[in-house]
Amino acid sequence: MTVAKNGNTVKVHYTGKLKDGTVFDSSLQRNEPLEFTLGQGNMIAGFEKAVDGMKVGDSTVADIPVGEAYGEVREDMILEVPKKDVPENITPEVGQRLAVQQKDGQSIPVTIAKVSEESITLDANHPLAGKDLVFEIELLEIK
Template identity: 60%
Template sequence: MPKAKAGDSVKVHYTGKLKDGTVFDSSEGREPLAFQVGAGQMIKGFDAAVDGMEVGDTKTAEIPAAEAYGEARQDLIFDVPKSNLPEDLKPEVGQQLAMSQPNGQQVPVTVKEVEEDKVIIDANHQLAGKDLIFDIQLVEIG
């Protein structure tokens, strides 16, 4: 039976969890996730976990932060004066916002703290700094 390898298009079902068991994403009830192995479409550790699997195989992969979304970076946490925010925005801790970069690209950010004259924004990926666990089932090599 063929094994998934770099360059193969594959479909997998998966459930992603944190170390405490909290599920942050799953393909359950949806179409399987399709991607090309080794093409950089997935986090490094997920790609590596699928490499070598056969159709029907299941595995649990523990992926350290460095092979997932990286470590949280302090330089991606910064202050924004409230005067720079839209007037109708009422920022709250945990709120998800989109910030425009100079090139026009939108970047998702999270409100970390709200102070009288400023808001502290975190532009790290929500899973940065976290070790992840994925239950993976290879459905198809195509």
């Protein structure tokens, strides 16, 4: 029987959880499997590692440490900006997601981490940075 390996395009159903059991994403909720090619780096390393070697119909639970997920929280990706620099049509709230345009025109997603009288703190880290993750994965197809 064929096993999933680098270069294969696979379809999986998955449920991603935090260590406390909180579900943060699931293909089952959308009833749409995730399709990706192993080895292209489009998935976090721990997820690809878990699928590598699986056979169609196999299921696994993968404990993925921070280093194989979204990495540690990087302090250099947290920035405090004066409130006066926030567009007038935005009322900043903690947890709000925004897109900040860089000088080169590229847009970066950020989360508002703190709001004070004079400034807001923006966090450009992935929302799951600094967290160990658990994925329940079922391999549905290998192309």
